[in-house]
Amino acid sequence: MNRHLISAADLDRDDAIGILDTAEELARAEGRPIRKLPTLRGLTVVNLFYEDSTRTRTSFEAAAKRLSADVINFSAKGSSVAKGESLKDTALTLEAMGADAVVIRHPASGAPRRLTDWVSGRVINAGDGTHEHPTQALLDAFTMRQRLAGGPDRHGRGLDGVRVTIVGDVLHSRVARSNVLLLATLGAQVTLVAPPTLMPYAVDTWPCRAGYDIDAELRKSDVVMMLRVQQERMSAAYFPTVREYRRRYGLDSSRMALLPEHAIVMHPGPMNRGVEIAAEVADSDRSTIVAQVANGVTVRMAVLYLMLGGAAEGSA
Numbered sequence: 001m002n003r004h005l006i007s008a009a010d011l012d013r014d015d016a017i018g019i020l021d022t023a024e025e026l027a028r029a030e031g032r033p034i035r036k037l038p039t040l041r042g043l044t045v046v047n048l049f050y051e052d053s054t055r056t057r058t059s060f061e062a063a064a065k066r067l068s069a070d071v072i073n074f075s076a077k078g079s080s081v082a083k084g085e086s087l088k089d090t091a092l093t094l095e096a097m098g099a100d101a102v103v104i105r106h107p108a109s110g111a112p113r114r115l116t117d118w119v120s121g122r123v124i125n126a127g128d129g130t131h132e133h134p135t136q137a138l139l140d141a142f143t144m145r146q147r148l149a150g151g152p153d154r155h156g157r158g159l160d161g162v163r164v165t166i167v168g169d170v171l172h173s174r175v176a177r178s179n180v181l182l183l184a185t186l187g188a189q190v191t192l193v194a195p196p197t198l199m200p201y202a203v204d205t206w207p208c209r210a211g212y213d214i215d216a217e218l219r220k221s222d223v224v225m226m227l228r229v230q231q232e233r234m235s236a237a238y239f240p241t242v243r244e245y246r247r248r249y250g251l252d253s254s255r256m257a258l259l260p261e262h263a264i265v266m267h268p269g270p271m272n273r274g275v276e277i278a279a280e281v282a283d284s285d286r287s288t289i290v291a292q293v294a295n296g297v298t299v300r301m302a303v304l305y306l307m308l309g310g311a312a313e314g315s316a
């Protein structure tokens with residue numbers, strides 16, 4: 001496995017399956033009375049968050065703590081970043097504190113890659129601008145493996161032949177990009193559906209198809225993943241009205257009925273209920289949204305364990 005996890009493309013098929021299998025093992029340990037494992041005792045994980053986050057930050061924190069690492073949470077608000085300190089100076093401070101891993105979320109695409117030049121610990125990308133969010137893709141793949149009929153063995157250890165349709169604001173979505181890359185590595189067939197204005201320009205270079213007829217795509221999907229409309233990243237009007245967006249691209253119960261019976265509905269959160277996804281769909285039995293959050297902790301434990309486990313043994 002690579003030293004850092006910046007892009008889903010850093011993982012080859014064996015790496016990705018290794019993470020998912022390790023997460024499965026760890027999920028079994030969750031059932032035991034003592035949930036904390038001593039694996040990363042003595043190591044320090046820094047959560048460096050320059051963007052708001054609920055799920056991802058707390059998920060990394062829980063994951064590191066369950067492996068007994070020391071966790072330092074550093075958010076841009078209330079730190080010297082608010083006084084204008086550069087990423088480089090912050091990195092040098094973390095380096096002086098001896099961070100073994102830095103989990104970074106940053107509004108600028110490329111910031112995690114830059115950080116690798118300045119710290120000696122491992123860097124894990126927890127979302128950079130509109131670029132990538134590899135651990136989200138891993139937890140999504142884990143959830144697909146868990147929930148699809150027949151369990152993981154039906155598809156080998158990967159997701160070979162699974163048909164995944166990703167719908168919505170692909171242009172601004174780091175989740176979509178990381179999912180496309182990881183799912184292709186795992187053998188799934190991905191189709192993106194978006195309004196033409198929210199489809200990335202270079203999508204024909206991605207390992208997936210682009211589709212424009214949502215209803216036709218849903219009829220042949222095993223998984224539909226709805227993306228949040230990311231208003232905060234939109235500098236112009238990408239669609240006429242919310243109502244129009246909902247009508248053309250939103251998932252309500254009548255559209256959900258087009259899916260094959262076994263198909264699941266995913267969303268990375270946070271959701272705009274009533275925009276890209278109707279409340280009754282989000283709360284339905286087919287929705288894996290809550291499972292995705294729970295799986296996020298185990299998958300991030302697996303990532304930390306595999307990236308730092310060797311270091312912990314060396315320092316013991």
Ligand code: NCD
Binds near residue numbers: 055
């Ligand atoms: C995503 C993100 O931040 O990229 N959320 C998450 O990590 N669970 C998706 C989003 O913000 O829409």
